[in-house]
Amino acid sequence: MSTTDGPTLMPDDAAAQDIADREAKGRQRKGWFPGLGDKWNALPRHIQWLILIVVVVIAYLLPILNPPLITTDPGNNWQIALAQMSVYALVAVGLNVVVGYAGLLDLGYVAFFALGSYTAAMFTSPDSPYVHIPYLWTLPLAMAITMFFGVLLGVPTLRLRGDYLAIVTLGFGEIVRILATIIPAMKGQVGFQNVGHPPGTDSSGQPIFLNSNGTPWYWFTLSVIIIVLLAAGNLERSRVGRAWIAIREDEDAAEIMGVPTFKYKVWAFAIGASVGGLSGALFAGQVGFVNNQKFDIATSILFVAAVVMGGTGNKVGALLGGSLVAYIPLRFTAIAEFKYLIFGAALVLIMIFRPGGLLPARQSLLAYGRLAYNKVKGALGGNTVPGPTKTRPPGQVATEPAKGAGNE
Amino acid sequence: MTLLELKNVSVHYGRIQAISNMSFSVEEGEIVSLIGANGAGKTTTMRTISGLLHPSSGSITFGGKDITRMKAHVRVMQGISQAPEGRGIFPGMTVMENLDMGSYGRKDRTKISEDLERVFDLFPRLKERARQFGGTMSGGEQQMLAIGRALMSNPKLLLLDEPSMGLAPQFIRQIFKIVSEINNQGTTVLLVEQNANQALARANRAFVLETGSITHSGTGKELLANPVIKEAYLGVG
Numbered sequence: 001m002s003t004t005d006g007p008t009l010m011p012d013d014a015a016a017q018d019i020a021d022r023e024a025k026g027r028q029r030k031g032w033f034p035g036l037g038d039k040w041n042a043l044p045r046h047i048q049w050l051i052l053i054v055v056v057v058i059a060y061l062l063p064i065l066n067p068p069l070i071t072t073d074p075g076n077n078w079q080i081a082l083a084q085m086s087v088y089a090l091v092a093v094g095l096n097v098v099v100g101y102a103g104l105l106d107l108g109y110v111a112f113f114a115l116g117s118y119t120a121a122m123f124t125s126p127d128s129p130y131v132h133i134p135y136l137w138t139l140p141l142a143m144a145i146t147m148f149f150g151v152l153l154g155v156p157t158l159r160l161r162g163d164y165l166a167i168v169t170l171g172f173g174e175i176v177r178i179l180a181t182i183i184p185a186m187k188g189q190v191g192f193q194n195v196g197h198p199p200g201t202d203s204s205g206q207p208i209f210l211n212s213n214g215t216p217w218y219w220f221t222l223s224v225i226i227i228v229l230l231a232a233g234n235l236e237r238s239r240v241g242r243a244w245i246a247i248r249e250d251e252d253a254a255e256i257m258g259v260p261t262f263k264y265k266v267w268a269f270a271i272g273a274s275v276g277g278l279s280g281a282l283f284a285g286q287v288g289f290v291n292n293q294k295f296d297i298a299t300s301i302l303f304v305a306a307v308v309m310g311g312t313g314n315k316v317g318a319l320l321g322g323s324l325v326a327y328i329p330l331r332f333t334a335i336a337e338f339k340y341l342i343f344g345a346a347l348v349l350i351m352i353f354r355p356g357g358l359l360p361a362r363q364s365l366l367a368y369g370r371l372a373y374n375k376v377k378g379a380l381g382g383n384t385v386p387g388p389t390k391t392r393p394p395g396q397v398a399t400e401p402a403k404g405a406g407n408e
Numbered sequence: 409m410t411l412l413e414l415k416n417v418s419v420h421y422g423r424i425q426a427i428s429n430m431s432f433s434v435e436e437g438e439i440v441s442l443i444g445a446n447g448a449g450k451t452t453t454m455r456t457i458s459g460l461l462h463p464s465s466g467s468i469t470f471g472g473k474d475i476t477r478m479k480a481h482v483r484v485m486q487g488i489s490q491a492p493e494g495r496g497i498f499p500g501m502t503v504m505e506n507l508d509m510g511s512y513g514r515k516d517r518t519k520i521s522e523d524l525e526r527v528f529d530l531f532p533r534l535k536e537r538a539r540q541f542g543g544t545m546s547g548g549e550q551q552m553l554a555i556g557r558a559l560m561s562n563p564k565l566l567l568l569d570e571p572s573m574g575l576a577p578q579f580i581r582q583i584f585k586i587v588s589e590i591n592n593q594g595t596t597v598l599l600v601e602q603n604a605n606q607a608l609a610r611a612n613r614a615f616v617l618e619t620g621s622i623t624h625s626g627t628g629k630e631l632l633a634n635p636v637i638k639e640a641y642l643g644v645g
Contacts, residue, residue, distance in 0.1 A: 258484035258513030
């Protein structure tokens, strides 16, 4: 193998490269807190775990701490607000798989949320004439049903791209809501009351999971979120995750790299749908009442807004975006009426000043980058790859990809 | 031995016919060039061979196997690899991640590292830029990356769609030199070009495409000497 034919830089190429380098620096997407992701990746594993544990403990303590200024009391009950925020956060994490990882604009995600809610309601509410099963069983059932509908919607529509896909999903979102209105079994606006809840009673014989007590619901949903985040983190680093990123970047290019793009798009749709269904079932349980009023297009757009605001493609960003979208109208009740106006304005501003969202996605690509780097490092017999180390200093890239929520 | 053969292939975009009854073949070890003006159907031909488009009639065989209905991602495993027009790299991935995607369908790790070394030997520049985002590199570097990435699947047939597009003259010469080098290492190359001069000079055989059909064929030298071609594609006459 000769290297003599390799391109050598001419003087004007060098100058052009210099400009390109400077542009590259300027174009590097920085987070809300510049370099936070890099700093995080630079930390040793045990410190990362320690910080994560502290964050998780604080998250679990939030309903008890009821921190002043942050709390939504007295306008809205803080514990119930937390429960709702956690449901929205879960929705955003699920939608992020579809919109963020695979780059498929799904404007009808609320349909899966609705299907999940109705699954929980119709199998547990005394208003429903059908088979009744324990509430906890409705969670996997809701996931299975929504996954099925995700595939059903995905197989014909995922041959479409971009705008067409957005329009078809928008239509699907409306179909489910309208069906809920016209199918007698789904009880339209009357809806289903007393949706079930997880079992358990406290010392005084009261059920632990009451609609009026947000704390157990919040803890329950938070635990579900942690499990989903761990699963999403593993997916991100898997071959499937790499395929999704490639599809998002350039679908044709992904296909000619040997990625079965259609299959992986359907997978993203199905996985996203199942998380949407799960969050819908949790929502139905916490609120205790399901009718056709909560699943309109505006809600669907709000879900997309949550993902885009938080940082498309970054699960921690989605978590933040989902929580914020639920939190802001609950905390600032005076402006709650104008929430769509405010989110719309916020989205415009974020798109102008932070196109990547509050926590941009590049951080999530880093884990994959490290894998690729290690492979190469192995391939070159331990020689480090020379060149600028703008995003990762060599000392840290050699570490194994860190596991757990929020580390990339 | 015939590696790739197109027989009476027609391709339509909706009702519009882009390629009509095209037949040609590529022998193992050759460099074959397809030249033609804008809209002649060059890129359509490439996308049909890589599997991103499917013919409305006709057949494509590769290595003696009928691949007419085979999907693009399966054809990669068969040994067809494309560096797409406009380079088509993943702009938000680093050079290394791009190259890694090139070997997506492969599991033979030791062979992959050998191929990576081969790519770095051909394009030392990529090694220097290993951790730079693809989208922030110059046009010439992106072209190198697109070719390097295509080589990472260890193809029998490399499809190059306008590798010289938008590049400075010295880069064009370098790219073509490297194409010859890749061919010398045993990879068959099918090249589509508007830059007829270089494409014909490097090719064993060449075809001229006009509005979806092949109008001339011959060895690269024959076509270079053909007065009609000279006038239409080489800017002399």
